[in-house]
Every structure is written in C-alpha cells, then in structure tokens.
Amino acid sequence: MSASALGRSDADTGGTASAPARLEIAGGGGLLAGAQSQSASTDDISGFAAAACVEPTGSSWLVGGATTTGRTTLLTLANPTAVDATVALELYGEKGPVTAPGLSGITVAAGSQRVLSLAGFAPDLASPVVHVTARGGRVVASLQQSTVRGLDPGGVDLIGAAADPARQLRIPGVRVLGADAVAQALGREDWSDAIPTIRVANPGRAAAKVQVSLQPESSDGTGTSFDLDVAAGHVREVGLDSGVDVDTGALAIPDGEYTVVVTSDQPVVAAARISTAGKAPAAGVDAAPASDFAWDAAAPVLRGPTLVSIAPGDDPRIAFAGATGGTVTLHGIGGAADIRITVPAGGQASAAVTAGASYDIEGADGMTASVGYAGAAALSGFTIAPARPVSGPLTIHP
Template sequence: MRKRTGTTIVATSIRAVVGVVIVGALGVGGVAAAQSPWPRLQSVPTPITVESAAADMVVACAGPLVAMGRDAANPTELTVAAQAQMTVGAEGSVDESGLITSAHLADSSWPLYRVDRSDTDAMLGAAQSATISADDLKGFAASACRTPQLESWIVGGATDLGTSDVLMITNPAEVSASVSLSMYGVNGRSTLPRIAVPARTQISVPLAAGVAGESSPVVRITATGAPVQASLQSSLIRTLDPSGIDVQDATGAPRTQQSLLGVRVMSEPIDNAPNVIVRVLVPDREASDGAEETDPAIVEGDVPTVPLTIVVRDAVTNDPVGVALDVAVTPGMPAEIGIPSLGAGYYSIDVSSAQPAVAAVWQATTQARGMDFAWMTAAPVIENPTVVAVPAGPAPQLHIRAATAKETVVTLTPLDGGQPIEATIEGNGSALIPVTDRTSYVLESSEPVMAAVTMSATSALAGWPIWPQQERAEPVRVYS
C-alpha cells in the first residue's frame, strides 16, 4: 500500500511541474514550448509469489449404522443400530480432538480426523466398518472416510418396498453449510428445499423424502458456505428377512469414462438372472453445466438418448469378459443394466458414454436368503502417494489397474512398519493384492493407477474406490 501511494504522489508531482513549465514557456516564446514532448509515466508491476497457508487435511466418516422406525409410535425416528470401527493411517500427527455430532441420533458423536498440512509430506486416510445381525438389519458395511466436497453424487439405494435408506450429510467445517438435494427418478429431476447443516454436525435425510417409490434413484448434493461429506446407508428386507446392508460414499463429477473396480461375484447366476447391476445417469443439461464438451444426444422419435458402452473385465488379466453391451439412456433419468452370467470371481466394469455420466455397480453375495450386498463407485486416477486405510473385515483385497500403457511398479508400505508389498503390472493391466485388515498403507506407483478395496465372506460384502490424496494449494503469483 505504501508503494502504491508513493507512485500516486510521484505522478501528481510530475504533472504539477509540467504545468508550470508550459505556462512559463508560453509567456516567453510559446510555440517551441508547446511542441516539447510530454513526460511519459510507466508503472511496471512487481511480481510477488504468495505461498498460501496450508489448510489442514480433513476426512469425515459416515459414523454408526442407523435403524429407522424401531419405535412404532415414531416410524421416522432414527436410532443407533451398531457402532462403526475406524482405522486411521497418516504421515504426520493426527488430531482426533474434533467430534462430529449427529443432529438426529441421541448422544451420538464420533471423531473427525485432521492432519496439519504445513508438513509437505503429510498424508491421511481413514475407513470404517460395522457388522449387524438384528431383526430389521443384517450384514456387513464398510466405507472410506472422505474429504468434504462442494458437489457430489450418490448413485445407489432405493425407496420402494422393503427399503429404508438414509442419506447422511456431514459438515466437518467450523461454519454452517447450506445443502441442495436434486433427486433423479423415473419422472426426471426434483429438488428439495435447501437444508442447513450446522458446523461439525451430521444430518440424516430418509431417501424416500425426495423420491418415494423409486427403485433406482440418483442424488446430486451441492453445498454452499462449506463443503460436505455425503454417504448413503441402504438396507433391504425380503419377505420379512433382513437381506443386507451397505454404506457407500459419494462419487465425483460426471465423466465420459469411468472404471468400477473391485466388483465381487460370489455365486453363480440363478436362472440366468443378473447378479451384477450397473446404475447410470446422464444428468440433464442444467446439472451438466461446466462439463467437458461432448457429443450431442441422439434423437429417437421425440426422446433424445445418449449412447453408452459397458465392458466387463477380469480383475487379474484385465481381459474383456463376454461381449460389450451397447445401450442408450435418456438424459435426466436413471437407468439400470443387468450384467448376465458372470461366474464367481473379481471383475472391473468400464462405462463409456457420449456425454458425462455418473455410475455405480450393485453386487450381492447370493440371490438367496442370507445375502449381503454392496455398491461400488468409480475409481479416480491416482498419480501421487496415497494412504489406503483397510478397516476390520473379511478377506480384504486391493484391486489395482494401470492407468497408462506403461509398465507400472506398485508399492504398498504399511504405516506400522511392516514389510512392503511390491507388484509389477503390465501396461493397461491389473492385479489383485491381498492386504491386511485394521492396517493402513502408503500406495506408491511409478505410473498413474486406479484402485479399490473389496472385502467379502459368505454373508458379508463391501467395497470402495481409493481417492487421490488431497493436494496442497499451489503458490500464487500476484502483481503489485
């Protein structure tokens, strides 16, 4: 500010001197003075590199499993059904002093995990899991704890008969957030009134509050004031028998290319019924503002449609399984595509669309009584070291796929000091790596990769993609 004031004073002083000179010259012999050149002033901006203060890295967990309607006199009341076990790993000191408090669960709170980012090597990852066996809920659920987002999507759940799904929105910030929910169903998009989420608080919204009677809803969550972490608890009852529970985190912005890793098929199909179902939504134009330029929709009759292709791949060889499925979907309306005749094993599913889309895959341990199920969302590309937290649970596997055509060396280093695991993956190849539950690893790779964790047993199934580590803000070059 002092420098800018000095420039102004200098410029004003020069103009005053010039005026005096001209007046004097005109009085003595005007024409020559009038033709004299005026002084030229030029301000040269000085570049300054500003290193912004490193914000803490924060991850928020979904919290306990909840039950709805256990009190017949209050069918919408939520109660804690099972506490979650958290596994946390970090490079740096983890601050667990902050708590998230539920606005709808009595006396319920859980830690908010934070790492100081002033250390350039700081990293943080966390995940949770829970098991329940009750008259209304039964199964295993596990999910990653995520950094909050200003926009996210939930692709999963249902609001038809036998479901009681709950959307959970967590605000880990010190200020309140205002959240908008756009619900997509068979009738297109509807928007709920904005919801206030107080600081350090989780609110719970029954999914049926937005789209009742829907078998394949999709939800877009947008926040202002502060970013939020969104997750969905979904459960199913078939003929009075609880038939699985899942907690899924949100997926990112719509993309034209998505890879769903860690898809687990545990039983052979019955009567050729699909045991894996892909749900996909191409958002309408309003929700797609700012997305990449893509091919226009194809008009069939009076209804525009968007073509997409689904390719199933073996998780170990990355070779295609069966034939590619070509389908057309209507923008703004969720669609479900069953994958027929997949035998027991591990898979990935690639979804390619002419316009940006969001997608997830539903999978189940069996189609018979005693089943559990899980939703898996798209895995983003990871280019830098990232913490992978594996919570308590059965038979965890890390599914890794090379994101380029180059040979990739992958190293998993346990943060507790155990022996590193190393694997070499051929270009565009993939691998399944057994890992240990209740353990956190640093994932490093010589080339970009995608990854997901999957856990499974006879009546237990869960999985989630690995997200890249939150990056520090880059220095900004400004001019004074």
C-alpha cells in the first residue's frame, strides 16, 4: 500500500501532512480500508470527529449540517483520480429544492480538493441535504459541521455519504450517551438542536409516506415508531422521540444503542443526529456543559468481502443490523483478536473493537453496519460500505 497527499487544496494544505491522503494498492487488487479521527478544543470548535476512507464516486448523498446562526457547514470535494472532475450539486431543504448560482460547473482538478461553504449557496437553511454528482473524474464528497451556541463551542462532525435513495433504510449503531445531561441543557438558549432527530429527504416527484422506527439493541429497551409525510423535493426533520409518551417524566430516549429503520413508499435518504453533553457546571455557575454531536447516516447494504479499519477514539464499537439475522465474524488483522457477533433477525447486535485495528468482515451479506465512538463530550461514527466492483484510490479527509 502507498499513501500520498493531494497536491492542491482550497484549505492551503495541498501537499502537506494536513492534506487529504490518497491510499492505493499497487496493481489495484485486493481490499483496502482506512479511517481517521480528530479531537478539537479551541474557543470556537470542540468535539470529536471520525470518518472512514471511501472510494471516489460519481454520485453521493450527504444528509446533515445546517447554515443557521452558529452552525457552519463546509462541503469538501476531493478528487484523487488522474482526471479533472466537473461537479454539480442538487440542494434540498425544509422549503424544497434550493436554486442558487454556482451549483453546477464546479471544477475539481485531478489530485486536488475544493472546500465550499454551504451558506454561500443557501444561508439560514436548517435541514440541508446535498446530492453531489461528478463527470470526468470521480470525487469523495463530505460535509463538516461545527456548532457554536453564543460563545460556547457545541461540537463538530464529519458527515460522510449516506445510502442512495431507497424505500427501506437502516441507520445502525445510533449511540445515545449523556441523555440526562442533554435533557437538562435543553432549557438553555439555542440548545433546541441537541435533541435526537431524524432527517428524511424525498428527492422524487411524488409525496412520500414514511414510517420511522427506533429499535433498541437491548432486549429490555423500549422502541417506538411514528409516521411522516415528506413532500416531493422537501426535507423533514423531527425528533426521534416523536412516537414516545413523555408524560411519564422518564427520558424519552435513554442511554443505549439503537437502530433506526426508515420505510417509505417512495425512495428517500436519511440520517439521524445525536448529541451528548458532559456534566453540568457547579451550582451558581452559568456556563454551558461541554457537548458534541454526531450525524449517523443510513448505511449501504453489505455485499461480498468487506474490510474495516478502526480509528482511535473513545469506546469504539461496531454494530450490525438487518432484516435477516446471522453470525458475523470479524477476523482481526495485525494481532487483533477475532470477534463473533450473533445478529437477530430484524434487530441489531454490537461489540467493542480495538482502536487502530482492522477487521475482515465475514457473514454480513445483506446487513448494514457502522462504527461508533462515544465519550465525555465526544461523539462520532461512520458507516461501513462494501467494496465497489472496480476499486480505485481512497481518500481520507483531514
């Protein structure tokens, strides 16, 4: 395997250790996987973000981010191929499709990265969804969102591509941590987007009737489901607790691991946003708790041999979910122990994995999977994607 930095970047990191990295196997054969993670702690950005290395493609759906006050979302386009790419963007929001100058004809030169502010196309958009298409060269597209509430940094995340539009989607490995602290902080100004939510976009021409089901991994957990109507070309974002009776005073969605299942009569795309918060400040101290958030995208269905790498981070876990059950075996590489996971039909199972290790996945055909991290004011994760029929260079976003 060889690694090289992309030579040019709008972020002035081209050719440096901070540039996106291109990973390749000589001759193009075999499986290749990579992942990276970062922790930030500055006056205006804090939190933890992790992302998987992915293959460049001609079409990506990005579900997440916002351009409202205090929310900054950047679109990154990396072209690790030897051919210039011409990129077009389709942008959807809570009021329907967005039209703006500059959404098409975006040139991403071979071996370069472009970084674009989503607010430059659509300011004050609460629920953006971006469809990225590329001609010529292929690209790796992602979003980077950071949140600032007043003067307090509220988290950061890297948002990778979600599964393509489909009538049934699964978001495995949704990890809720610090739900009690988040619930206490919701009364503070500008904390309304800390509640667990589901974002669903309908890019088609007919209205979609959607059912969202929240399924706990634990057998003694309580799930819920509710219905949504999503107009053609629109995005809906609602609380994941929409189907929960909260009159009892208990937490609507307590700490634990969940799968979100989205079923629709029209093809849709989806992702869930989860937040976490640290301990509240001492009594009499008017300061916000440290917090972070993560966007968990709908995962693609796994087919054939699959390899995953685990980036460093707090409490990494891998989760599998699918309509049919089975036994999944993770063959550890480089000294990591093998792991066997029994996945119930229609449910989810997860296991702790070793940071810095890689695993060859066996027995997961037809399932979806993700890797998640959760710690004190640190939350992130990424989906696991199957290898494409013809593999090419992979790009790790800095």
